[in-house]
Amino acid sequence: MSINTIPRSEFDRFKPLRHPEAESVFEETEWFADEQGVVLGVLARDRADGDWAYAVLGRDERGVFRAFENEVSIMRRDDARHQLIGTMERAVSTGAKMFPQGD
Numbered sequence: 187m188s189i190n191t192i193p194r195s196e197f198d199r200f201k202p203l204r205h206p207e208a209e210s211v212f213e214e215t216e217w218f219a220d221e222q223g224v225v226l227g228v229l230a231r232d233r234a235d236g237d238w239a240y241a242v243l244g245r246d247e248r249g250v251f252r253a254f255e256n257e258v259s260i261m262r263r264d265d266a267r268h269q270l271i272g273t274m275e276r277a278v279s280t281g282a283k284m285f286p287q288g289d
Contacts, residue, residue, distance in 0.1 A: 189271050192219050202251040220278045227270045238266035242273050244285030254285040
């Protein structure tokens with residue numbers, strides 16, 4: 187299983203759900219996907235205090251990519267990236283193709 191960095195344009199082709207206010211709070215800086223495009227990830231910097239956050243996305247019951255795992259207030263970019271990739275690898279290793287949101 188491999189998690190790769192991808193350009194934003196490729197990430198956007200998956201049509202991930204983004205909350206409208208997120209862009210005012212976070213600046214997306216790096217995007218990731220597993221080899222099959224089942225799990226996506228985004229690394230972001232908090233515009234207010236400069237710390238780091240990430241979100242892991244997968245398809246919900248309707249087939250829309252939505253965040254099912256996230257973390258905020260990570261002090262170092264490298265730590266946030268490492269945590270993001272580890273979380274993505276764990277999600278891929280489950281074999282799940284869908285990540286229900288329960289709504």
